[in-house]
Amino acid sequence: MKQFILTALFLFSIYTCQAQDSIPAVQHNDSVKVENKQASGNDANELATVAYNEGRFKDAIAILETARKEGLEKGVESSVLYYNLGNAYFRTNDMGNARLNYERAALLDPGDRDIKHNIEYMLTKIEDKILVADTFFLHTWFRAAQNLLSSNGWAILSVVSFLLLIGSLVLFFFSRNVFAKKTAFYIGLFALILVVFGNIFTFKQKDKIEHRQTAVIMSGTAPILSSPDINSKELFTLHPGTKVYVTKEDRSWLEIEIDNGHIGWVQREKLEII
Missing domain, CATH: 2.30.30.40 (SH3 Domains)
Known part of the structure; x- marks a missing residue:
């Protein structure tokens, strides 16, 4: 029985690692910000930050749009760059491009509070005030949990939880201490839940990025x-x-x-x- 469980876990570990490798690369540099953030050493972002702080929002947009296009040519997207662009477009009262870039930032980093706050604030400024249709509460909770982390974040959590699960099983099967066995059982159960939902959320977030609807x-x-x-x-x-x-x-x-x-x-x- 032990050999069967360990074999199954080994095969699942291979599957989990493959799932993590399949996630598209997303460049996320937390130091590159426009508003209420610190600028990085990157020339383009420093120039955009200076232009933004001086009120030259169109110049900031031009610099950041160039950086965005260069990144796309390399197959790289940055949630921070989209966030910065959203701020700059918002300052020029271009609600279409502001919402577009905020939503792109949220797609790559759904757990970022600044992005969520700016989207919520922007909803008070746009012309269309659309009420959300009632949805099943479990679906709402599931989606809220899924948006706590990005696809990469959920993948990392899944791998860490899987390692914790392996450790708990080893302790459960080989320890002779009753308290240690009980502790290992409950920790392993919690880790298993995180592994399952972590993988589900990873692939759902990945699918949202690859198939934008x-x-x-x-x-x-x-x-x-x-x-x-x-x-x-x-x-x-x-x-x-x-x-x-x-x-x-x-x-x-x-x-x-x-x-x-x-x-x-x-x-x-x-x-x-x-």
């Missing part, structure tokens, strides 16, 4: 129609900074859903994928 309205006004046809009935209108969920594609049209559950079609040029 949310977007932000960028156009001044975006009419939402009943079908992918310019002559179809207009259902409602959205404005810059509103986040939508993309559900279907049809040529140059996207079917979108908003937080209150309403669905319609919009021209692709009116929004940008997060």
